[in-house]
Amino acid sequence: MSQFRRRLSEISRYPSAVAGLFLIFGLIVLAAYALISIPYDQAVSLWRGGEAVWAENPRNAAPAWLNLLPGVHLPTTMVIDSRALAESKEIVDAGGIKELRIALPVEYTFDGFPKEVNLFFQGSFAGAEPYVSVAWLTPDGREIPVADRSVKAQDAIRLGQDSRLTRRLGNLSAEIGLFAQPGSGQQPVPLKGTYQMVIDALLFEPTDELDAKLVVYGQLHGLAGTDHRRRDITVALLWGAPVALAFGFLAAVGSTVTTMVIAAVGVWFGRWVDALIQRITEVNLILPVLPILIMIGTLYSRSIWVILNVVILLGIFSGSIKTYRAIFLQVKESPYIEAARTYGASSLRIIFRYMLPRVAPILVPQFVVLIPSYVFLEATLAVLGLGDPVLPTWGKVLEDASSNGALYQGHYYWVLSPAFLLMVTGLGFSMLGFALDRIFNPRLREL
Amino acid sequence: MAQVEITANEVRGAPARAVSDTWARVLKFAGVRALALMATVVVGVYLTILIANMGGYVDEMRKAVLREQIALMVQENPEYRLLTPDDRRKLVDDLAAVHEQRLGLDRPFALRSFDALGQALSLNLGRALFMTSDSGSSQVRLIILERLPATLLLFATAQLLIFFASVGLALFLSRRYGSFLDRLIVALAPTSAAPAWFYGVFLILIFAALLRWLPFGGMVTAPPPTDKVAYALSVLQHLILPAGAIVASSFFYTVYSWRTFFLIYSSEDYVDMAKAKGLASSAIERRYILRPTLPTIITSFALTIISLWTGSIVLERVFNWPGLGQLIYRAIGTSDAPVIVGSTVVYAYLLAITVFLLDILYAVIDPRVKVETEGDRS
Numbered sequence: 001m002s003q004f005r006r007r008l009s010e011i012s013r014y015p016s017a018v019a020g021l022f023l024i025f026g027l028i029v030l031a032a033y034a035l036i037s038i039p040y041d042q043a044v045s046l047w048r049g050g051e052a053v054w055a056e057n058p059r060n061a062a063p064a065w066l067n068l069l070p071g072v073h074l075p076t077t078m079v080i081d082s083r084a085l086a087e088s089k090e091i092v093d094a095g096g097i098k099e100l101r102i103a104l105p106v107e108y109t110f111d112g113f114p115k116e117v118n119l120f121f122q123g124s125f126a127g128a129e130p131y132v133s134v135a136w137l138t139p140d141g142r143e144i145p146v147a148d149r150s151v152k153a154q155d156a157i158r159l160g161q162d163s164r165l166t167r168r169l170g171n172l173s174a175e176i177g178l179f180a181q182p183g184s185g186q187q188p189v190p191l192k193g194t195y196q197m198v199i200d201a202l203l204f205e206p207t208d209e210l211d212a213k214l215v216v217y218g219q220l221h222g223l224a225g226t227d228h229r230r231r232d233i234t235v236a237l238l239w240g241a242p243v244a245l246a247f248g249f250l251a252a253v254g255s256t257v258t259t260m261v262i263a264a265v266g267v268w269f270g271r272w273v274d275a276l277i278q279r280i281t282e283v284n285l286i287l288p289v290l291p292i293l294i295m296i297g298t299l300y301s302r303s304i305w306v307i308l309n310v311v312i313l314l315g316i317f318s319g320s321i322k323t324y325r326a327i328f329l330q331v332k333e334s335p336y337i338e339a340a341r342t343y344g345a346s347s348l349r350i351i352f353r354y355m356l357p358r359v360a361p362i363l364v365p366q367f368v369v370l371i372p373s374y375v376f377l378e379a380t381l382a383v384l385g386l387g388d389p390v391l392p393t394w395g396k397v398l399e400d401a402s403s404n405g406a407l408y409q410g411h412y413y414w415v416l417s418p419a420f421l422l423m424v425t426g427l428g429f430s431m432l433g434f435a436l437d438r439i440f441n442p443r444l445r446e447l
Numbered sequence: 448m449a450q451v452e453i454t455a456n457e458v459r460g461a462p463a464r465a466v467s468d469t470w471a472r473v474l475k476f477a478g479v480r481a482l483a484l485m486a487t488v489v490v491g492v493y494l495t496i497l498i499a500n501m502g503g504y505v506d507e508m509r510k511a512v513l514r515e516q517i518a519l520m521v522q523e524n525p526e527y528r529l530l531t532p533d534d535r536r537k538l539v540d541d542l543a544a545v546h547e548q549r550l551g552l553d554r555p556f557a558l559r560s561f562d563a564l565g566q567a568l569s570l571n572l573g574r575a576l577f578m579t580s581d582s583g584s585s586q587v588r589l590i591i592l593e594r595l596p597a598t599l600l601l602f603a604t605a606q607l608l609i610f611f612a613s614v615g616l617a618l619f620l621s622r623r624y625g626s627f628l629d630r631l632i633v634a635l636a637p638t639s640a641a642p643a644w645f646y647g648v649f650l651i652l653i654f655a656a657l658l659r660w661l662p663f664g665g666m667v668t669a670p671p672p673t674d675k676v677a678y679a680l681s682v683l684q685h686l687i688l689p690a691g692a693i694v695a696s697s698f699f700y701t702v703y704s705w706r707t708f709f710l711i712y713s714s715e716d717y718v719d720m721a722k723a724k725g726l727a728s729s730a731i732e733r734r735y736i737l738r739p740t741l742p743t744i745i746t747s748f749a750l751t752i753i754s755l756w757t758g759s760i761v762l763e764r765v766f767n768w769p770g771l772g773q774l775i776y777r778a779i780g781t782s783d784a785p786v787i788v789g790s791t792v793v794y795a796y797l798l799a800i801t802v803f804l805l806d807i808l809y810a811v812i813d814p815r816v817k818v819e820t821e822g823d824r825s
Contacts, residue, residue, distance in 0.1 A: 016637070020637075283490045285798070286484075286487055286488060286491045286799045287491050287495070288795055290760055291760070291775060291790055294787060294791075295787050296498065298778075298779050299784060376641060376645065379645075380642060380644070383765075384760065384761060385776075407648075407655070408656070416652075419648060422641065422645065426637070430637035430638075431637045
């Protein structure tokens with residue numbers, strides 16, 4: 001225990017180790033938060049969900065915190081729902097044909113234009129479908145007719161895709177034309193103020209109900225923005241943390257511990273066991289790890305757990321066996337091993353109780369440095385399109401970003417946020433590992 | 448890494464004899480190493496084939512493709528138009544059995560795996576399912592050979608840059624231990640945790656997307672310049688970012704670890720002795736520090752290269768570099784198993800060749816390295 005405390009106080013003398021520990025702690029907190037706030041099933045269904053789950057999110061919106069920068073006041077998403085706004089609904093004529101008026105106010109104060117404007121309807125009708133006429137009232141008193149049509153029980157009017165509306169707005173797509181100052185020409189500027197989407201509906205039975213929801217999609221959304229399928233990237237960034245940590249940790253534990261045990265066994269038994277282990281290591285050195293993982297991902301399974309097992313298997317006979325072997329060769333000759341042998345300790349006892357604990361301190365820094373390399377390996381596979389089919393990970397976000405040309409189109413946030421988290425993981429563990437290396441390897445200590 | 452016997456005090460005899468001795472020793476060493484590595488490659492490739500065929504999956508795929516082709520052939524042949532569906536099915540079955548026999552698919556896998564091994568070792572890698580080479584061939588070997596020069600160009604450039612820049616900077620830093628630059632490199636060493644493609648993304652972001660100085664990817668501008676000089680310049684321009692990414696991903700760590708080696712070796716007594724004799728610092732560096740550390744450095748460099756070889760797959764995808772990695776990426780997209788297996792075999796060869804060349808280099812520069820044979824023991 002006192003030795004542990006001494007090591008700890010030694011670590012605190014290295015600023016990089018403290019910084020590394022700090023980053024790792026932050027990641028663990030992030031991972032724990034992700035596990036608690038979004039349960040596994042929910043994370044999976046959210047990430048695989050399509051338009052139904054994410055209908056109220058804009059496509060490719062940048063993170064909302066950009067608005068905190070000085071001089072930036074870009075639109076965020078506004079959802080105006082008649083079910084939430086009781087006063088927006090007014091029954092004009094209840095007899096015979098029911099006349100319903102829904103007025104949805106939009107308070108628009110942003111500098112840019114929204115990404116899209118969609119109007120969703122939800123209703124229950126006994127007979128014929130209701131007929132709606134939709135109009136848009138601007139703050140300066142203009143009234144723009146938007147649509148005249150009948151609506152189904154679940155319906156959506158995508159204003160930007162209506163070419164007649166676009167023509168009526170002077171060849172401006174609805175999300176620009178509806179909010180543009182009149183006469184602002186080729187470089188439209190938004191007109192700030194309170195708009196109203198007025199829906200006059202004719203319902204043919206007294207029991208019929210109709211509700212409307214106006215979604216004005218912002219250019220900015222959420223903590224981390226959204227991707228091409230309207231998904232909130234925050235979900236993947238959060239869930240990427242526990243996945244990355246678990247994968248990196250398990251792979252590092254699995255490969256370092258087995259490698260060390262095998263090196264010890266080889267050295268202890270010597271002769272053909274040692275020779276065999278050496279030969280296997282040489283074969284393993286020329287086995288191309290990533291192509292084999294790719295082969296397995298393509299032909300058999302992309303599950304992260306299968307890949308993890310293969311990674312550990314290929315990592316067992318890694319080049320570090322040679323390093324461990326050199327150390328064990330020295331340990332084997334030391335007097336306390338001799339003593340153990342004379343009192344008749346079994347081979348297993350000598351290997352596990354006397355040899356392995358002796359070199360464990362060397363394992364610690366190696367182990368810490370290995371974790372980020374496995375985290376990046378998982379990201380690498382994901383970037384190749386071989387990520388786990390269900391789990392959201394950082395690498396999968398990067399893959400989506402690069403296959404949708406995020407950098408060409410200027411969606412930098414899409415690449416930068418997962419890359420930032422990967423970098424934090426890499427730096428955190430390797431900064432700590434490098435410092436531990438200097439603490440545990442006395443030869444490096446004074447350098 | 449080499450299975451070698453290292454004994455001290457091997458350097459004897461007159462200088463003239465020493466040169467011819469060196470070559471005899473290196474040649475013998477090379478021969479034995481080549482044999483040992485060939486054995487390693489055979490085992491490695493066989494393992495690759497086993498993994499690729501796990502559960503006979505690839506064979507099932509080949510059989511299915513074969514059946515489909517035969518079914519299509521029978522359907523399109525006007526001679527068979529009058530057959531009843533049952534007869535036609537029987538005909539397809541019979542033809543499929545004949546072709547399976549012709550391709551040896553009816554024999555047990557254990558036997559065929561050795562055929563596959565022989566074919567893979569002689570780079571007879573079969574035909575791709577969907578992909579073709581630029582010249583239109585579907586031979587996996589041709590497809591891969593066409594892509595290899597691009598990969599080799601990128602990697603050779605980056606590796607040579609890393610090696611010489613790192614040795615130079617590491618020696619320089621070991622002399623200025625504790626200076627600002629030294630501490631900066633030590634602080635930057637952990638950044639090497641990220642692979643090359645990761646830096647590639649950032650380099651593209653900065654130099655291609657924001658500054659517009661360099662191209663996003665590819666190997667030459669489209670259409671390729673007809674003039675040879677312009678072509679080379681264009682390739683060079685496209686090479687800067689991917690090679691830069693490789694250098695960025697391992698440069699700081701390499702410099703850091705080699706500088707540490709040099710520092711350890713420069714505290715040896717014989718270095719102090721050389722200093723006391725008043726030798727120039729460049730001579731001390733060359734003869735007393737670099738010479739004894741070179742074998743260690745070459746080994747660590749070999750391990751870096753080996754890990755970089757396979758790391759290139761994503762790098763080439765990120766930069767759209769038309770090399771082997773990009774090929775594998777496209778093969779994944781189309782599930783083109785023969786191409787994936789073939790590329791894996793070629794990668795195994797590349798790794799073995801890398802190990803072999805570095806072993807030879809190792810033997811040339813380290814006079815103590817000898818082949819382990821009874822007669823040589825003194």
